[in-house]
Amino acid sequence: xxxxLPVVFIGFLLSFITHxxxxxxxxxxxxxxxxxxxxxxxxxxxxxxxxxxxxVSSTTYTKRSPADGQRMSIxxxxxxxxxxxxxxxxxxxxxxxxxxxxxxxxxPILESELGTAQRIYHIVCAEASAKEQNEGLCQPAxxxxxxxxxxxxxxxxxxxxxxxxxxxxxTVMRLKYSKN
Numbered sequence: 001x002x003x004x005l006p007v008v009f010i011g012f013l014l015s016f017i018t019h020x021x022x023x024x025x026x027x028x029x030x031x032x033x034x035x036x037x038x039x040x041x042x043x044x045x046x047x048x049x050x051x052x053x054x055x056v057s058s059t060t061y062t063k064r065s066p067a068d069g070q071r072m073s074i075x076x077x078x079x080x081x082x083x084x085x086x087x088x089x090x091x092x093x094x095x096x097x098x099x100x101x102x103x104x105x106x107x108p109i110l111e112s113e114l115g116t117a118q119r120i121y122h123i124v125c126a127e128a129s130a131k132e133q134n135e136g137l138c139q140p141a142x143x144x145x146x147x148x149x150x151x152x153x154x155x156x157x158x159x160x161x162x163x164x165x166x167x168x169x170x171t172v173m174r175l176k177y178s179k180n
Contacts, residue, residue, distance in 0.1 A: 026123045027160050027175060032090045032116055033077060037177045041081050048077060071096045073110075087176040094169060106144035107168035117146040117166035120173060124148055124162055144168060 028038045034047045045055055053061035053075070060078050067073040071094045080087040092113065109117060118141065125138035125148055138148045144167065148154060151165030151172060163174040 023123060023156065024159065026119075027156065027162065028177065030116065030119055030123070030175060032088050032173055032175070033075075033112075035077070035079070035088060037086050037088060037175055041079075044079055053077065067094050084179050085176065086179065087174065090171070090173045092171045106142075108143045109146065109166045109168060109171065113166055113171050113173075114143065114146075116173060117164060117171065120162060120164050120175075121146050121148065124154065124156060124164070 029036050031039075033051050033053070035044050039047065045061075048055070048061045051063070052065075053063045055061050059080060060076065062077075063075045065073045065075065073092055073094055075090070075092045078087075078089040080089075092110070108114070121138075121141050125141075137150060139145075141147075146164060146166040148164055151163060153161045153163045153174065153176070155161050159178050161174075161176040161178075163172055165172045
């Protein structure tokens with residue numbers, strides 16, 4: 001019996017480490033507009049240009065697309081890459097036009113954002129431990145609203161911080177990886 005206890009504990013510990021490694025790998029490979037935390041820094045401008053983005057500073061890319069009611073959607077991606085940190089931030093907001101009243105029917109999240117938002121939500125809310133799920137306040141996801149932790153940044157393990165708040169009106173997705 002004494003020999004079995006350490007083996008069971010080691011097995012439990014290895015499964016926890018393997019699970020954490022799976023979450024880390026999943027977060028490193030999530031693509032936002034074709035760019036992931038593991039994308040080589042030199043490839044990012046090319047990938048985003050193909051996606052229709054213009055580089056407005058060394059770290060910021062934007063594009064505009066038509067939205068409903070004579071409005072425009074402004075998409076902004078910011079990339080941070082230092083020795084200690086790698087971060088991708090994506091924000092889409094609507095601008096212009098006149099809003100007379102709030103929409104009566106919840107419209108779906110943009111199709112171009114839906115898959116990424118669902119993948120981030122799945123990694124954080126389905127693959128994470130029960131403790132992280134409870135701490136993360138995973139709200140039920142729908143096609144018109146995907147959010148956790150009320151849209152505030154949430155720490156995942158020791159190296160990651162993730163934010164997600166996706167709706168028809170606006171979307172914020174942020175993946176932050178601390179290399180230390």
